[in-house]
Amino acid sequence: MLAYLSLAAILFSIGMFGVITRRNVIGIMMSLELMFNAVNINFVAFNKFIVTDGLVGQIFSAFIIVVAAAEAVVGLAIVLLLYRNWQGINSDQVNIMKW
Amino acid sequence: MAGPQVGIVFWIISFVMLISAFMVVSLKNIFHSALFLILCLFSVAGIYVLLQAEFLAAAQVLIYVGAVAILMIFAIMLTNKLASKKIRQSNRNVLVGFFVSVIFCFITLVLLVKTYVSVWSKLKPQAVLPEQNVLVFGKYLMTKFMLPFEVVSILLLAAMIGAIVLARKERS
Numbered sequence: 372m373l374a375y376l377s378l379a380a381i382l383f384s385i386g387m388f389g390v391i392t393r394r395n396v397i398g399i400m401m402s403l404e405l406m407f408n409a410v411n412i413n414f415v416a417f418n419k420f421i422v423t424d425g426l427v428g429q430i431f432s433a434f435i436i437v438v439a440a441a442e443a444v445v446g447l448a449i450v451l452l453l454y455r456n457w458q459g460i461n462s463d464q465v466n467i468m469k470w
Numbered sequence: 471m472a473g474p475q476v477g478i479v480f481w482i483i484s485f486v487m488l489i490s491a492f493m494v495v496s497l498k499n500i501f502h503s504a505l506f507l508i509l510c511l512f513s514v515a516g517i518y519v520l521l522q523a524e525f526l527a528a529a530q531v532l533i534y535v536g537a538v539a540i541l542m543i544f545a546i547m548l549t550n551k552l553a554s555k556k557i558r559q560s561n562r563n564v565l566v567g568f569f570v571s572v573i574f575c576f577i578t579l580v581l582l583v584k585t586y587v588s589v590w591s592k593l594k595p596q597a598v599l600p601e602q603n604v605l606v607f608g609k610y611l612m613t614k615f616m617l618p619f620e621v622v623s624i625l626l627l628a629a630m631i632g633a634i635v636l637a638r639k640e641r642s
Contacts, residue, residue: 373586375521377579378484382491384575389495391567397545398500401507404538405491408514411526419521421593426607429523430615433607436526436533437622441629443538447545448636454549 375416383409394461396450400443407439480520487513501546508539525604 382405389402411432418428453465486509493506511534518527611619 372590373582374480374484375517376582376586378487378517380578380582381488381575384571384578385488385491385495387574388567388571391570392495392564395500397542397549398495398503401503401542402495404507404534405494405510408511408534412514412517412521415518415521415523415526418523421590426603426610429526429603429607430610432523432526433529434618434622436529437626440533440538441625443541444629444633445636447541448633450545451548451637 372416372420375412375420379409379412379416382406382412396453396461396465397447400446400450404439404443407435411435476520480517483513483516483520487517501543504539504542504546507542508535511535511539522603525607 386402386405414428414432490506490510494503497503515527515530
């Protein structure tokens with residue numbers, strides 16, 4: 372169990388590194404997917420080793436998968452819109468909400 | 471599901487997963503890192519199989535590899551000229567980000583080991599997961615988790631409509 376949780380922690384850290392350092396918005400979203408997957412591994416591992424009631428952890432991570440898919444769809448639509456309006460999708464060019 | 475074979479498979483899968491995850495965040499070419507993302511998601515599906523979550527493994531392959539990664543590749547190709555190698559893909563705070571991630575990872579691992587030693591290892595192992603996982607999963611989804619199931623379907627509908635509205639060309 373410790374091995375699974377450590378794996379998830381390392382995967383989450385790698386995803387965090389990607390989110391911090393990527394310039395491309397699509398790269399940031401791919402790193403976000405890595406972080407979602409780390410969280411899912413945590414849920415499933417807890418569900419396997421410390422079960423409270425049946426398959427609750429697995430159901431929760433299924434919901435996480437669905438929400439991540441929805442997030443990816445909306446995020447990529449925003450990326451396409453950015454590209455169409457500003458011809459660039461690097462996150463340091465998108466600063467119109469910064470004062 | 472026990473014994474040394476599972477251990478060997480686990481180590482192979484986690485090695486592949488971590489290497490490909492690192493490739494995802496560090497490669498210069500964003501298209502290659504999308505391909506490595508697919509490999510990483512596949513190995514996460516393998517971890518699910520090891521943890522007796524067969525339905526989740528199938529859903530992982532279908533949704534993540536089949537939909538989300540393909541969507542990423544579509545977006546990369548639509549924004550193609552930015553994905554070339556000439557443009558720098560990482561910003562100035564690579565060093566800071568590296569240190570933050572390493573420190574975060576270290577703290578998390580220390581906390582995990584401490585909690586494992588003090589709490590989780592003392593719990594007695596619970597009953598094994600039911601043999602027909604998918605059956606139980608479906609029953610849960612239709613009885614106890616009925617309301618979240620419906621809410622999540624509405625969320626998907628809203629995301630679909632939102633994506634269409636956002637990406638539509640403005641009529642002049």
